[in-house]
Amino acid sequence: MAVSQRPNPDILTGNDAIVKLNGIAVGFMKSLQVTINNHVERIQAIGYRKPRGLKSLDWQGSASAEFHILRSAQEGVVKINSNDDSRADDLYDILIIDKSTGRRVGLLVGAVQSDGFNLSNNEFSGRNVEFELLDFEPLEAYN
Numbered sequence: 607m608a609v610s611q612r613p614n615p616d617i618l619t620g621n622d623a624i625v626k627l628n629g630i631a632v633g634f635m636k637s638l639q640v641t642i643n644n645h646v647e648r649i650q651a652i653g654y655r656k657p658r659g660l661k662s663l664d665w666q667g668s669a670s671a672e673f674h675i676l677r678s679a680q681e682g683v684v685k686i687n688s689n690d691d692s693r694a695d696d697l698y699d700i701l702i703i704d705k706s707t708g709r710r711v712g713l714l715v716g717a718v719q720s721d722g723f724n725l726s727n728n729e730f731s732g733r734n735v736e737f738e739l740l741d742f743e744p745l746e747a748y749n
Contacts, residue, residue: 618704618711618747620637622704622705622706623702623703623704623705623711624702624703624704624705625638625700625701625702625703626699626700626701626703627684627686627698627699627700628684628698628699629699629701630682630684631682632673632682632684633680633681633682633683634673634674634676634680634682634683635671635672635673636672636673636674636730636732637671637672638669638670638671638700638702639669639670639671640667640668640669640712640714640739640742641667641668641669642665642666642667642739642742643665643666643667644662644665645662645663645664645665645666646660646661646662646663647660647661647662647663648660649661666739667714667716667738667739667741667742668716668719668736668737668738668739669700669714669716669736669737669739670734670735670736670737671700671734671735671737672732672733672734672735673732673733673735674730674731674732674733675723675725675731675732675733686698686718686721686735688718688721688735689721694717694718695717696717696718697715697716697717697740698715698716698717698718698737699713699714699715700713700714700715700716700737701713701714702714703747704747707747709745709746709747710745710746710747711744711745711747711748712742712743712744712745712748713741713742713743713745714737714739714741714742715739715740715741715742716737716738716739716740716741717737717738717740718735718736718737718738719736719737719738720734720735720736721733721734721735721736722734
């Protein structure tokens with residue numbers, strides 16, 4: 607049997623990752639979605655219909671995470687308290703690590719923008735937390 611000369615790419619999946627929130631490994635996160643917007647605008651000039659170039663005017667990022675809701679505290683449950691006025695703008699570090707190599711994928715820094723949950727019959731519950739990002743730093747395993 608012929609064997610391909612091309613190896614399968616080594617792709618990071620949720621099963622391969624460890625997510626740490628403020629240094630604590632998150633044990634019950636279901637998903638993490640990160641969006642970065644560079645707010646690129648067109649450089650317009652009189653006499654030209656098409657833009658003369660493009661320029662990033664600012665940076666905005668968000669991350670949304672979904673967690674299982676546990677009825678009792680366990681290891682791996684990170685307390686996110688957005689209901690307390692004195693803690694509502696706390697910053698959180700979100701570090702994504704490739705658990706097979708220990709290499710870091712990226713570091714997110716942000717505050718809770720919104721917090722909610724869903725509850726349905728015959729399905730796992732989910733807490734949805736949206737973070738407004740202050741920074742995203744791609745690290746050595748982000749390719």
